[in-house]
Amino acid sequence: MLSNIRIVLVQTYHPGNIGASARAMKTMGLADLVLVNPRCFPDSEASRLAAGAEDVIDSARVVASLREAVSDCVQVVGASARLRSLPLPHYDEPETMARELVASAASDPVALVFGRERFGLTNDEIRCCSHQVSIPANPDYGILNLSQAVQVLAYETFKAWRQHPDSHYRPVRPAADRQPTREQLDHFHAHLSRVMQASGFLTQPHARTEAQLQALFSRAQPSRKELSLLRGLLSSLEEPREEG
Template identity: 40%
Template sequence: MNKLDQLCIVMVETSHPGNIGSAARAMKTMGIHDLRLVKPTRFNSPETRALASGADDILEQAKLLDSLPTALTDCHYIIGSSARSERSLPWPQMTARTCGLRVNERLPEQKVAIVFGRERSGLSNEELEHCHALVHIPMAFDFFSLNIAAAVQIICYECMMASHSAPNQHEHPTPTLNEPLATAEAMENFFQHLETTMIEVRYLDPANPRLLMRRMRRLFGRITPTQSEVNILRGMLSAFQGRKFQHRSP
């Protein structure tokens, strides 16, 4: 298996069809084939095909999806692309080169997604909550951001170069586990269960949640638990819920 077959590029609500075509071409030149499009404004247009320039197979195989969580259901590690280096709640952040190295450490055992946001506004804070880390490409002279297709090209290049490089003895690769990591879908179910439980035990006030759930997502994103570990955590939450209702019984 080609390691890069386990890497997917996700584009969220892309408005310009030419950017989709250019991104597909960027992926094809770097040996990456899994393109996922979340609610693009226009997709199958002559401009898309023209700018794909030989990457028609990437476009034909692209998955059209109605939400970001749906696009990430089978993924284990998710990196969001962000033009902003400062946010209300700091998130683990890396350069494009480090991104390539981190992706390479996880392939092919894990499915990895790199998510790119809208041309004008990027990814929302709510969408970034689905990511384990952010990748930021700094600009010269404080220029705001790259064209999205150019950003896809840079990130795909770094991932391809990292996949072809010999392991560095000074690097600390992600340990290979004998059990699968929890998928994004499993983690979303866990976070919903966690939020419900915290509300029921009155630890989380839904009228004034602050950034508690965002911090919990960041915490578990750093851990990247396995599926069996998530099952244990959800079993604990169910036990807490059961004990709460037992105390309420007459």
């Protein structure tokens, strides 16, 4: 199950933070590290600060976009110091997030996403996530270093896994009952957007409307079977009707 839990770092500026994050991961049994457009990698500073977790560094994958990094994941949690305008489901407590993440990881890949050192994740990147999570901290000084944030959420995830040993052997659900991947959801939202525009519901770009609908489906968490049903409904609306 832990092998299904991915840590994604977006545009990390200091290579040392990559190494320190890899070390934080390994102490909690995590090994899947994906880097989105790091400023400098590979780098000797990353390897030096990994301090025994060089294997995590050596196996890290570098990709061009966050969408690519999480396309096969069924749950993507963005770590954010504050709520953004996008009304995604939000975890106020990392412990709650970790329990649900571990449950999803029993059958499919999931991801924890961390943004840039200075300003975190952009709103467009948050839209690639299914949930947000905040780490409770001193309201007068709630700034965590990137690797510290990775350590806190990795610890909560490892604790949730360790405290629920029965979940290690949870039978895999049929594919139709499992959650859709982010790629499958992206295709659905693109399909929904086409139908809304063709029907006249959207007469011009309405980013806010589409973002609210994406958040609605994130909260609903449809299964793959239910998403297929929705796609079928949209396809039926696209088909030309014969005149009587």
